[in-house]
Amino acid sequence: MMRRDECLKLLARHHTDEIVVPVFKTAFDWMAIKPSPLNYLCVGAMGQASSHALGLALGRPDKRVIVLDGDGSLLMNLGSLVTIAGVAPRNLVHFVCENGCYEANGGHPIPGAGRVDFAGLARAAGYRHVHEFSELDDFAARVGAVLHEEGPVFAVLKVVAGESYPEDYPTLHSAETRRRFAAALEAA
Amino acid sequence: MDTPSATAIRGADIIAAIKRSGIATVVAVPDIVTSSHLLFPIARDPSLRLIRVCKEDEGVSICAGLAFAGKRALLLMQHTGLLDSLNAVRVIAVEYELPICMIVGLQGMEPDREPPRSARYGIRIVEPLLDVMQVEHARLGVRGDEALIQPAFDRAYADSRAFVFLVTRTPE
Numbered sequence: 001m002m003r004r005d006e007c008l009k010l011l012a013r014h015h016t017d018e019i020v021v022p023v024f025k026t027a028f029d030w031m032a033i034k035p036s037p038l039n040y041l042c043v044g045a046m047g048q049a050s051s052h053a054l055g056l057a058l059g060r061p062d063k064r065v066i067v068l069d070g071d072g073s074l075l076m077n078l079g080s081l082v083t084i085a086g087v088a089p090r091n092l093v094h095f096v097c098e099n100g101c102y103e104a105n106g107g108h109p110i111p112g113a114g115r116v117d118f119a120g121l122a123r124a125a126g127y128r129h130v131h132e133f134s135e136l137d138d139f140a141a142r143v144g145a146v147l148h149e150e151g152p153v154f155a156v157l158k159v160v161a162g163e164s165y166p167e168d169y170p171t172l173h174s175a176e177t178r179r180r181f182a183a184a185l186e187a188a
Numbered sequence: 189m190d191t192p193s194a195t196a197i198r199g200a201d202i203i204a205a206i207k208r209s210g211i212a213t214v215v216a217v218p219d220i221v222t223s224s225h226l227l228f229p230i231a232r233d234p235s236l237r238l239i240r241v242c243k244e245d246e247g248v249s250i251c252a253g254l255a256f257a258g259k260r261a262l263l264l265m266q267h268t269g270l271l272d273s274l275n276a277v278r279v280i281a282v283e284y285e286l287p288i289c290m291i292v293g294l295q296g297m298e299p300d301r302e303p304p305r306s307a308r309y310g311i312r313i314v315e316p317l318l319d320v321m322q323v324e325h326a327r328l329g330v331r332g333d334e335a336l337i338q339p340a341f342d343r344a345y346a347d348s349r350a351f352v353f354l355v356t357r358t359p360e
Contacts, residue, residue, distance in 0.1 A: 040253075040256070042252075042284050043249075044249075044252075044276065044279035044280045044284055045245065045249075045275050045276045045280065047245075048246075048248075048249040048276060048280070051241075051245075051246040051247075051248075051250050051253070052249045052253045054249075054250050054253065055253020055254040055255075055256075055257070055261075056253040056254075056256060056257055058213070058237075058239075058253075058254060058257075058259075059253060059255075059256070059257020059259040060257045077245070079246065080241075080242070082242055083239070083241045083246055086240065087239060173283075175284075175285070178284060181256065182256055185256055185257065186258065
């Protein structure tokens with residue numbers, strides 16, 4: 001099992017100008033680890049990150065889009081796996097941080113915690129490349145290549161919570177954050 | 189209210205108005221009201237990209253992502269899908285003030301009534317819910333109503349707000 005913040009720090013080393021769509025606790029981690037105006041924080045409703053990312057990927061085929069999803073979030077929008085695989089955007093990389101619980105909502109276990117096979121679901125839905133990582137060394141060795149594969153790419157990160165970062169909800173939901181993202185994307 | 193004798197709106201006229209609105213992507217879950225003369229022709233139209241989604245709230249988010257990328261899109265669905273997506277509409281379209289344009293078939297709508305007077309609870313509540321949510325809406329029922337589409341969608345994008353058209357009769 002890996003610490004989520006350590007995974008994100010590894011990912012940040014390879015991140016350049018990609019759009020990143022993170023959710024909940026991962027969003028707070030990522031905002032601290034790799035702040036960027038191209039972080040898309042206005043997912044709004046739980047589960048919707050992958051769908052926002054699909055819209056961004058289709059609207060900006062010249063940009064790569066990285067989703068940092070959660071396992072509980074993905075379960076709320078499981079059909080998006082099928083939709084994304086059907087549309088097959090080449091520029092979409094979909095990470096799922098699997099911690100087995102609703103960390104932002106009290107730590108209750110997700111349905112099927114420890115039994116549901118997220119990589120298997122993505123493979124069956126038709127993602128082009130599917131990976132699963134539970135060792136940090138393995139992730140460190142392969143994350144760069146994963147980010148450059150032809151999408152849609154899916155990667156499960158088996159994680160536990162790491163360092164605790166500030167839960168900056170005002171920034172997450174602010175109109176200024178959305179304006180800054182829109183301006184950055186237009187300029188990118 | 190649509191009069192039973194008035195001529196039903198044509199799907200081809202709705203599609204033409206969608207295109208005049210600068211919309212090139214349609215995100216859809218099939219709806220029996222709009223199936224034959226709207227969704228099937230859209231699916232065959234090479235100038236429109238159709239994204240088939242599993243659930244309607246996916247469509248709200250896809251349209252949001254496209255809007256940030258400067259691309260106009262339409263979410264086409266049944267009123268049951270709209271009801272299922274109210275939380276996504278609430279936060280993404282209303283609270284985040286994003287231009288989500290929707291055309292929604294009122295499945296089971298009686299042609300001789302206004303939607304809020306429908307005998308069907310699921311239809312009766314749609315317009316009042318949109319009013320409470322402060323989402324602008326209008327009806328597409330008879331020929332000529334298609335003229336409402338482009339101004340409404342242009343305004344939705346200019347003001348970054350949602351707009352919902354409710355299809356009250358099966359288009360011809």
